[in-house]
Amino acid sequence: MKKILVAIDNSPIAEKVITNAENLRKSIDGECAIISVTDLAIDLSDSGFTAHELIHIDKNEREKFIKNLLEINNIVCDQLFFETGKHSQNILDIARKWEADIIIIGMNVRTRFENVLMGSVAQNIIRHSDIPVLIITSKNK
Secondary structure (H helix, E strand, O other): OEEEEEEEOOOOOOHHHHHHHHHHHHOOOEEEEEEEEEEOOOOOOOOOOHHHHHHHHHHHHHHHHHHHHHHOOOOOOEEEEEEEEEOOHHHHHHHHOOOOEEEEEEEEEOOHHHHOOOHHHHHHHHEEEEEEEOOOOOOOO
């Protein structure tokens, strides 16, 4: 195992996910890539922007956030992927194309009812991935 794909967004759990991924990368002397996906289901109401403009703004905010996380935590990243569309499908597609050995993703801890009602990107990746998946939860221990 040498190639780690880290899926993050700009949520509070992102730092925990990326630092855990960096610890693994160092321990195996591996490569690390980060993927962040902008969802196409963007709320356009009262924004004054087109969908294309909002996607571009979102991508730029994610890129700044991720580069800042990398710099603050002194983390090495070999490649950054910024995609648009369905989160789980984009993450799985990039994992296969980049030939990742493992996918690391964060998951906010929710109630069973919330999971049944909404599902999660992490759950979809676990269900459909033929690559091992490591889940980092938001729950503190």
